[in-house]
Amino acid sequence: MYIDGVWLDNTGGDSTAHSSDNSLGNSTSNFPVFNPATGEQIGSVLDNTPEQVESAIQAAARAFKSWSATTAYERSACLYKAYQLMLEQKPQLAELMTREQGKPLKAALNEVQYGADFLLWYAEEAKRVYGESIPSARKDQRFWVNQVPVGVVAAITPWNYPISMITRKIAPAIAAGCTMVLKPAESTPLCAIAMFKIFEQAGFPPGVLNLVTVSQPAATGELFCTHHAVRKLTFTGSTPVGKHLATLAAPHLKRVSMELGGHAPAVVFNDCDPVHAAKGLSLVKFLNTGQACISPNRIFVQRDVAEPFLAELTKRVKGMQAGNGMEPNVRIGPLINQAAIDKVSAQVMDAIEKGATLLCGGEPLTLDGMEKGHFYSPTVLSNITPEMKIYREETFGPVAPVIIFDSEEEVLEMANDTHYGLAAYVYTENLSRSIRMYEGLNFGIIGINDINPTSAAAPFGGMNSSGLGREGAKEGILEYLETKLGGIAVSL
Numbered sequence: 307m308y309i310d311g312v313w314l315d316n317t318g319g320d321s322t323a324h325s326s327d328n329s330l331g332n333s334t335s336n337f338p339v340f341n342p343a344t345g346e347q348i349g350s351v352l353d354n355t356p357e358q359v360e361s362a363i364q365a366a367a368r369a370f371k372s373w374s375a376t377t378a379y380e381r382s383a384c385l386y387k388a389y390q391l392m393l394e395q396k397p398q399l400a401e402l403m404t405r406e407q408g409k410p411l412k413a414a415l416n417e418v419q420y421g422a423d424f425l426l427w428y429a430e431e432a433k434r435v436y437g438e439s440i441p442s443a444r445k446d447q448r449f450w451v452n453q454v455p456v457g458v459v460a461a462i463t464p465w466n467y468p469i470s471m472i473t474r475k476i477a478p479a480i481a482a483g484c485t486m487v488l489k490p491a492e493s494t495p496l497c498a499i500a501m502f503k504i505f506e507q508a509g510f511p512p513g514v515l516n517l518v519t520v521s522q523p524a525a526t527g528e529l530f531c532t533h534h535a536v537r538k539l540t541f542t543g544s545t546p547v548g549k550h551l552a553t554l555a556a557p558h559l560k561r562v563s564m565e566l567g568g569h570a571p572a573v574v575f576n577d578c579d580p581v582h583a584a585k586g587l588s589l590v591k592f593l594n595t596g597q598a599c600i601s602p603n604r605i606f607v608q609r610d611v612a613e614p615f616l617a618e619l620t621k622r623v624k625g626m627q628a629g630n631g632m633e634p635n636v637r638i639g640p641l642i643n644q645a646a647i648d649k650v651s652a653q654v655m656d657a658i659e660k661g662a663t664l665l666c667g668g669e670p671l672t673l674d675g676m677e678k679g680h681f682y683s684p685t686v687l688s689n690i691t692p693e694m695k696i697y698r699e700e701t702f703g704p705v706a707p708v709i710i711f712d713s714e715e716e717v718l719e720m721a722n723d724t725h726y727g728l729a730a731y732v733y734t735e736n737l738s739r740s741i742r743m744y745e746g747l748n749f750g751i752i753g754i755n756d757i758n759p760t761s762a763a764a765p766f767g768g769m770n771s772s773g774l775g776r777e778g779a780k781e782g783i784l785e786y787l788e789t790k791l792g793g794i795a796v797s798l
Contacts, residue, residue: 307351307352307354307499307517307518307519308499308502308506308515308516308517309358309361309362309365309516309517309518310361310362310365310368310369310512310513310516311506311511311512311513312512314352314354314358315352335352335353336350336351336352336353337350337351337353337492337519337521338350339351339406339493339494339495339496341405341406341408341679342407342408342493342639342640342641342642342643342679342680343408343629343630343631343632343639343640343676343679343680343681344630344678344679345678345679346678348405348406348496349496351495351496351499351519352519353519353520353521354518354519354520354526356525356526356529358518359487359489359518359520359526359529360529360533362487362516362517362518363458363460363487363516363529363533363535363536364535365512365513365516366458366459366485366486366487366513366514366516366535367458367485367535368513369485369511369512369513369514370455370457370458370484370485372511373483373484373485373511373513373514374454374455374483374484374485376483378432378433378435378481379432379433381432381480381481381483382429382430382432382433382481383429383509384480384508384509384510385425385426385428385429385432385477385480385481385508386425386426386429387507387508387509388425388504388505388507388508388510389422389425389426389429391504391507391508392418392421392422392425392473392504393419393422395500395504396415396418396419396422397415398500399414399418399469399497399500399501400414400415400417400418401414401632402496402497402500403417403418403468403469403494403497404631404632404639405632406468406493406494406496406497407465407466407468407493407494407497407642408595408631408639408640408641408642408679408680409594409595409631409639410631410636410637410638410639411631411632413593413594413631413639414631417467417469417470418469418470420470420762421469421470421472421473421474422473423761423762424470424473424474424477424478424762424778425473425477426762427477427762427763427778428477428478428480428481428762428782428783429477429481431478431481431780431782431783432480432481432482432783434780434783435453435481435482435783435787436453437450437451437452437453438450438451439451442793445798446795446796446797446798447793447794447795447796448792448793448794448796449791449792449793449794450791450792450794451789451790451791451792452789452790452792453482453784453787453788453789453790454483454787454788454790455482455483455484455786455787455788456482456484456537456538456561456786456787456788457484457485457535457536457537457538458484458485458486458487458535458536458537458538459475459479459484459485459486459487459536459537459538459539459540459786460486460487460488460489460530460531460533460536460538460539460540461475461476461479461486461487461488461489461539461540461541462488462489462523462527462530462539462540462541462542462543462551463475463488463489463490463491463498463542464491464542464543465490465491465492465493465494465642466594466597466598466599466642466702467594467598468490468491468494468497468498469497469501471542472488472490472497472498472501473501474762474766474777474778474782475488475540475542475777476488476505476515478777478782478783478785478786479540479786480510480514480515481783481786482783482786482787484538484786485513485514485515485516486514486515486516487516487517487518487530487536488515488516488517488518489517489518489519489520489523489526489527489530490517490519492519492520492521492522492523493642493643495519498517498519499517499519502515502517527547527550527551527554528554530551531551531554531555531558531560532554532555532558534558536560537560537561538560538561538562538563538785538786539551539555539560539561539562539563540562540563540775540785541562541563541564541565542564542565542566543566544566544567545566545567545726545771545772548564548566548773549771551564552564552774561785562774562775563773563774563775563776563777563785564773564774564775565599565766565767565768565772565773565775565777566599566728566768566771566772566773567599567700567726567728567771567772568599568600568601568603568700568726568728568729568768568772569603569604569698569699569700569724569726569728570600570601570602570603570604570726570728570729570730570731570749571602571603571604571605571606571720571721571724571730571731571747571749572587572590572591572602572604572605572606572730572731572732572733573606573711573717573721573730573731573732573733573734573743574587574605574606574607574608574611574615574733575608575611575714575732575733575734575736575739576608576609576610576611577734577735577736577739578611578733578734578735578755580607580611580614580615580618581614581615581618582733583611583615583733584614584615584616584618584619584622585618585622586733586755586757587602587605587619587706587731587733587757588619588622588623588626588706589757590602590731590757590758591605591704591706592623592626592637592638592684592704592706594639595638595639595640595641595682595703595704596701596702596703596704596705597641597642597646597702597703599700599728599729599772600728600729600751600760601701601702602706602731603696603700603701603707604690604697604707604709604720604721605706605707605708605709606708606709606710606711606717606720606721607708607709607710607711608710608711608712608717609710609711609712612708612710615708616665616686616688616708619686619706619708620665620666620686623666623667623684623685623686623706624666624684626638626684628671628676628681628683628684629674629675629676629681630675630679637684638681638684638704640676640679640680640681641680641681641682641703642680643680644680646680646702646703647670647680647681647682649701649702649703650682650701650702650703650704650705651669651670651682652695653694653695653696653699653701653703653705654668654685654687654696654705656694656695656696657687657690657694657695657696657707658687660691660693660694661689661691662687662688662689662690662691662694662696662707663687663688663689664685664686664687665686665687665688666683666684666685666686667682667683667684667685667686667704667705668683668685668687669682669683670682670683671683682703682704682705683704684704684705684706685704685705685706686705686706686708687705687706687707687708688708688710689708689710690707690708690709691709692720692723694707697709698724700726714739714742714743718743718746718747721747722746722747722748725770725771726768726770726771726772727748727749727750727768727769727770727771727772728749728750728751728767728768728769728772728773729749729750729751729752729753729759729768730747730749730751730752730753731752731753731754731756731757732744732747732752732753732754732755733755734754734755735755740754740755748769748770749768749769749772750765750766750767750768750769750772750773750776751766751767751768760778761778762778762779763778763779764778764779765777765778765779765780765781765782766778766779766782767781
């Protein structure tokens with residue numbers, strides 16, 4: 307819908323005359339966008355054709371030659387301008403996110419700030435891409451090493467963080483000198499459109515950043531993976547889809563970054579304050595209504611402190627107000643769609659049928675103005691066992707399952723008993739134990755007495771089936787760079 311500096315309408319026309327390309331194709335189809343809290347349609351966007359997606363890739367390929375030749379300072383200036391514009395438009399972006407994705411307005415404001423942080427961080431990191439010289443064994447030879455942009459990048463972003471996941475991918479790619487085609491989640495295209503208007507205002511040249519919106523993403527994902535002009539794919543989403551895309555990309559030797567699903571353990575030891583731990587885990591577990599890949603999915607509590615922990619956790623969860631995120635004091639927004647409600651309901655019912663104890667919640671919410679949305683009551687389950695689906699499967703909803711354990715060795719084995727490896731959390735006041743757990747947990751991100759171990763300055767990513775590569779920090783820009791060696795013969 308934004309291709310080579312042109313905003314396309316639903317007839318294939320344009321509203322901004324930046325491009326002379328006549329190959330943009332024609333689409334007369336739109337698809338609707340709904341508010342998950344109310345069920346109302348809040349907009350519609352162009353359903354791009356395969357021809358238009360192809361045009362976007364070609365536009366990025368044409369722009370790459372000139373954009374990759376810009377100085378780091380030029381790229382930094384564009385990113386910094388986008389950062390400033392994001393902050394100026396922070397209230398409007400947050401309100402749009404709440405209406406389109408559902409998260410409470412306070413959480414949406416926090417996400418806009420988090421997303422802007424990546425633009426600021428990589429505005430600086432653009433100027434920190436260093437080369438080196440390497441001593442040679444020959445007197446008449448010199449080795450020079452440079453980092454160069456990988457080329458055209460295709461990006462696929464998720465609906466649960468519809469703004470910050472865009473900047474987390476675009477900022478390092480642009481800083482490195484790459485160009486990009488981005489496809490946002492079909493549930494949240496309006497946030498992507500708002501961000502691309504900011505990028506346009508920030509002065510990015512036509513073709514450097516391109517946006518395509520599609521209702522059925524499979525064909526676009528396949529084109530991204532197989533197109534000769536695309537040299538890298540960056541994807542955030544489910545593990546099954548990520549594996550499929552990686553399989554498609556492999557024969558073409560494309561570089562891939564995959565930020566995939568999680569099944570985070572949280573371990574509460576008996577040497578910590580169980581009330582403090584319950585407070586922290588209630589905040590991170592129900593952040594974004596549990597729709598976060600780093601959300602604690604299995605809460606392990608040592609037997610000695612299980613009773614006070616469960617009492618405090620249940621009290622706090624019972625006090626969480628569900629509803630439209632635009633309303634004050636709402637902590638629990640809607641799930642993204644009915645399929646998400648069905649998945650959460652199935653896991654909770656399976657757990658109860660197999661012996662779990664329901665301490666609060668446990669049902670969809672259909673009263674007090676929530677009947678047209680997709681709401682599920684914040685839920686606490688205890689006596690969870692390995693036979694239950696919720697023990698094995700990512701939930702992506704407002705359910706806190708609690709498992710009792712006795713020893714450090716036992717809980718470390720249980721925590722690692724998953725093919726996921728994104729995030730883990732530990733509560734302990736014992737320094738040696740915290741080090742042992744940090745070293746023993748097979749996860750890419752470990753929060754020790756910390757429920758928010760993320761930042762634009764810190765590397766984000768997982769192990770095993772939770773993905774490949776890292777986003778954020780200095781590692782994030784390296785994902786978009788190739789190493790080039792020059793061996794130079796010198797006359798002596």
